[in-house]
Amino acid sequence: MAKPVEKTRALRKGAWSPEEDRKLTAYIKRYGIWNWAEMAKPAGLQRSGKSCRLRWVNYLRPGIKHGNFTKEEEQTIIDLHEKLGNRWSAIASRLPGRTDNEIKNHWHAHLRKRFKYDLNALPESEPSEPSSDETNQNSSSRSNPTDNIPRPSILESYSAISTDSLPSSSSNPLVEIEEKPNIKGSIGSLDNFKA
């Protein structure tokens, strides 16, 4: 069902501007994450909750590493992909600072080709679903009853993040931000994240 708060507003799409980044970061730094769908408005953003969450998780969140993957990281991805398949979030949880989206992109852009090439170069290599993405075993992983790997909560990871790395909001956009609506439930798990 459509969310009323998003239905009544024209939502921006596409690339985020530095100003939007600044607003979202400043808002989360001050109030924490309490409801993605509702946060955007008081934060001064014409974005969907999903968009805000994605931007935060994949780009703005403190501790995110950008740039080239190290050899060790690549090897870890390859090893874990061999074991887990396209469970990018599970793989990401074992690579601190890397996001599932970044790993997924890196896999498709770099590692998959190399991995396939390596397999072709190894005539006796194990048949461990090397073309997993092509055989489309994707969605099964989400409901796989044999999966004993817990789905990591993104909120849990926040607790390990220091706010020191958050940019300081010197020109405080929050002056314009209206009072935060009722905060419910999930804010509690962000206590450690909040300064």
Next chain:
DNA sequence: AAGATAGTCAACCGCACACGC
């Protein structure tokens, strides 16, 4: 130098799950 093609990455979409009521 200009157009075509390939590669990369940020972001969106749709689905499934978790949880509260």
Next chain:
DNA sequence: TGCGTGTGCGGTTGACTATCT
């Protein structure tokens, strides 16, 4: 117990950049 809502995940798309012809 069923329903509604929010969140998380993986697949896919589209824009931008680099390289090739």
